[in-house]
Amino acid sequence: MHYLKPVFIILEVLVLFNLLIFVHELGHFLAARWRGLKVDRFAIWFGKPIWKTKINGVEYALGSIPAGGYVSLPQMAPMEMIEGKSSEKSSEPLPPISALDKIIVAFAGPLFSFGLALVFALVVWQVGRPVTEAETSTTVGYVYKDGPAEQAGLKPGDEILKVDGKPVTKFGGMGDSISWRVVRSEGVSVPIEIKRFNEETKTKETKTIDVKPKIEEGKAWQRKGLRQILIEPAQSSIVAKVYSNSPAALAGLKPKDEIAAVNGKKPIHYALIGEMLEKNGDKPVELTVVREGTNFSVSIKPEMPLNPTDEQKKPMLGILWLDGGKATIAYPHPLEQIDSSVNAMISTFSALFSKKSDIKPQHLGGAVKIGEVYYHLFSNENGWRLAIWFSVLMNINLAILNMLPFPVLDGGHITLALIESIRRRPVSAWILNYVQTGCAVLLIGYMLYIAFFDVQDLLPGGGAKNRQSTSEIKFAPKTESVK
Structure with a gap:
């Protein structure tokens, strides 16, 4: 039955991933109904529907391109080139809606995503999430031979206090972690403040070591590597x-x-x-x-x-x-989780828009990467706890990204509605259709661009390098065994 496990994990990933999309679009749908807007279609995923049904005048559909979803609202911004034409055409033109209605309907999606993030955060607060030693440690456990850290003089047992002048409280993840501070650094070298035990004086001494990060070079079609100093955190040998x-x-x-x-x-x-x-x-x-x-x-x-x-x-x-x-169960407060997720998004945007940063748009993950992360989380012994915890970040991510003032996103709808309220007349529907469609094509194109890199990470030799080989090692059979 072990071969059925990957199937069940994939089903779990699909259910949870599409729940995020569904709740976001449900916000738009309910707000549109509340404000009296006409709803043509409620779709999960884009492209030509592979399944659809009509209930009370609304077509519910599952698209053929597994990326996001939408609620077709012709009074908001017609996008027939992307969403497809409605099966019904009214003989009378639809009445115009106010800019306030457009803002409410557009804002409802991110609001529902944020609400789902809060629900997940409350669940994590009650059931907890596993936290490993490697994630929380600030002590160097291993230094790779001939790597930047070894060349600079870092040693196992060194406790790292600051990286690039900023305090660190953990090794992995975003925010005030050692790995993120190294990746986010922009200087030729990174000052690392450590506390080291002095064998002669039997005391701990604080010193600063300058480490010159390295970037692993890959093939031209692969994601560009990010800064690393090649160290591992202290952890128990299990x-x-x-x-x-x-x-x-x-x-x-x-x-x-x-x-x-x-x-x-x-x-x-x-x-x-x-x-x-x-x-x-x-x-x-x-x-x-x-x-x-x-x-x-x-x-x-x-x-x-x-x-x-x-x-x-x-x-x-x-x-x-x-x-x-070793792993322990932590019970972070919901506000702590929300704050951490928002700060992670802010840090990412800050890095993307910095001219000196090595982090580029290609380093973001799309649907394939998100699915891969969820798959690995569900494969863990405490997978459901980890998946719910990760969903807090994903919903905050979905809410913030959709609030960007880019046409076709919710923030774009809000921006156009604000322009309409200032001009006191809406933008031409014909122009709006082409602008929205053009931006949708760009967005889908970017998703495919990211998916190109994400898929490579799934192939042999792609993604992060393993610290130890997971290939099956064979030893000579023995006639006797030690009990």
Whole structure:
């Protein structure tokens, strides 16, 4: 039955993703009904309908282009080139509506999206969301060899206080995180203020190290890389999987075991265990294991796998590590979640409009990327909690983006309505149709442009590089096993 799991996850993604669109368009629909506007069609997705039905004079449809949705309101802004012609044509022209009606109907969509974000935030407040050590840590757990951080002198165990002169409180995510501060920096080098333990004085000392970020070069048709200094956050070394016939399997290690020490030394990142093994050669190592609150020790002799990659041509334990370390359940206040989501959007726009920033429109994610994120979230043990938490950001995103004063978006409708109230007469319907349609074509074109990059991230070799290989490692079969 394991092959059915991806199918169920995809269904969950489709349901939740389209719920966001539905609620947004429902706001427009209900506001239009309230203000007495004619509604031709309520559609999820664009393009020629692949399904439709008519109820009480309104056509409900599912489009063929999976990107957004719309409520067809001919008194607002006719867009027959995109939405298609109505199946019914009234013999009498529709009465004009006021600029206030247009503003109310346009604003209702973002308002409903914001309301849904608040509902999701209340749910997260009650049920919580998983937070990993890797997300919240500000301590360096691992420094990549020959990377910018190592060359500048950063070391595992350094506690990062500030990046680019700004305080940091976590490693990942947007806002005041180490990774975002590095990506958002614009100087040739990034000053990183750290607190380091001095072995001689037995005290912690504060110092600033200048690190020159690097940008990985990809192919011409791939997204341009972003700044990175190649460090990982401190996290517990938790076993995610034990490969068959491996030394770890023979020693009786199991998923969820924590490796608390290797030869008496505590690793603050699982990558450091690999370095310890490499220095130790093929000699046995003493592991201190924590399982369900109980500590015990095992002696394991690393072994060369049968099918090593170039990076795996060394004695190994046969363990796939849990990326992120331990997870706890946090219960953030709804206002804290809303504030964080709004600040994330503001930070993104600030980066996009900065001339010196490396962040460009191509780095934004579209429907494909959003679907991918939801898929990975639902694949997690606490996937539904994570998906609801992420939906807070998505609804705030939907509300703010739609308020931009761009024709075809809700903010564009509001802007045109304000112009109409100043001019005391509406913009020509003929001109408006072509302007709206032209802008809709540009918007869909941009979505396809983003999807081009999003799809590449799904292909082998695309997207973020894995810290550890997830390919199946094979070890020679054993005739005896250690219980």
